[in-house]
Amino acid sequence: EPEVTQTPSHQVTQMGQEVILRCVPISNHLYFYWYRQILGQKVEFLVSFYNNEISEKSEIFDDQFSVERPDGSNFTLKIRSTKLEDSAMYFCASVLGLSYNEQFFGPGTRLTVL
């Protein structure tokens, strides 16, 4: 069964450093998403991406964040200058098309900012 994959599973970084979280969505899916879950809290939407453009972003997704689909298979989330409060689990998701309803989530990347 096809699945969304994410690398790395755990990333530790120093405050102020740039990090890139990588995701490989399911191959024929067209819409891609990033979510984050701060430890013990709910899962929050960050950004949706379609046709090489951001379609929607939350207020969390400020200028420190960017997304890219560099090569038609990977989907990346970059945090330019990490803060302590960026420590969280980051989930990538993809869906075949709108109204297909079920987003497929990756296993997550745990980001720890020291």
Added chain:
Amino acid sequence: GDSVTQMEGPVTLSEEACLTINCTYTATGYPSLFWYVQYPGEGLQLLLKATKADDKGSNKGFEATYRKETTSFHLEKGSVQVSDSAVYFCALSDRTSYDKVIFGPGTSLSVIP
């Protein structure tokens, strides 16, 4: 904006007890509704879904019915097992907003033998 509210727990039950986790939602359109489960140290797994009013989603003995009149999607299971211990998230998907998923706060369930 759209939102999901659910009982936050933690909930502790004995094995074979009945489970109900209440979930209500607020949405301007006609969302699809989901329950996701997160086992300790793992990612999010879709447990069940319902896409329109009166639909019943079911999986692994869990059920939830999309009630438009009460804007609810309560999760139920007749007899829980220790292996059901996890965090359960009620969620909705908003078709008017590129299908982003909006999650409730999660309910932690512990089932003791």
